[in-house]
Amino acid sequence: MVYSNLEDFVTEIHRKIGILTPNxxxxxxxxxxxNIKPHFWDESSQATESASEHWIFINEILSLVEQWQDFGHELCHVLQYAGNQHNLPLKFRLYQEV
Known part of the structure; x- marks a missing residue:
């Protein structure tokens, strides 16, 4: 079976942190x-970095499934995109959100 780059990336993260089964x-x-600090709040979900600490803010009003989707999306920002995304061209920032 051939996996996508993202699937390989997620599988490698799971392996590194000791996740062997879906449960x-x-x-x-x-x-x-x-070493990421999650926080639930009533604003839209986002990821940020401050003083070399990474934070993922998840909208607490979302369903558990939607919170997982946002967590995965924001985790990808933390792990794959370095630096301040606001310095990138708008079209590239929008492309990353797809």
């Missing part, structure tokens, strides 16, 4: 293992 997948455990 071991836990948002807090993933965040702790990657």
């Amino acid at each position: 071991e997948i836990d948002m807090q455990m993933i965040a702790d293992s990657l």
Whole structure:
């Protein structure tokens, strides 16, 4: 079976943090293992970095499924996109959000 680059990336992260089966997948455990601080709030979900600390803010009003989707999306920003995304051209920032 051939996997996409993203699937390979996720599989490698799971392996590195010791996730071997789907029932071991836990948002807090993933965040702790990657030294990311999750926070739930009533604003839109986003990721940020401050003083070399990474934060993922998840909208607490969303369903659990939507929170997982936002967590995965924001985690990708933390792990794959370095620097201040606001310095990038608008079209490239929008492309990353797809």
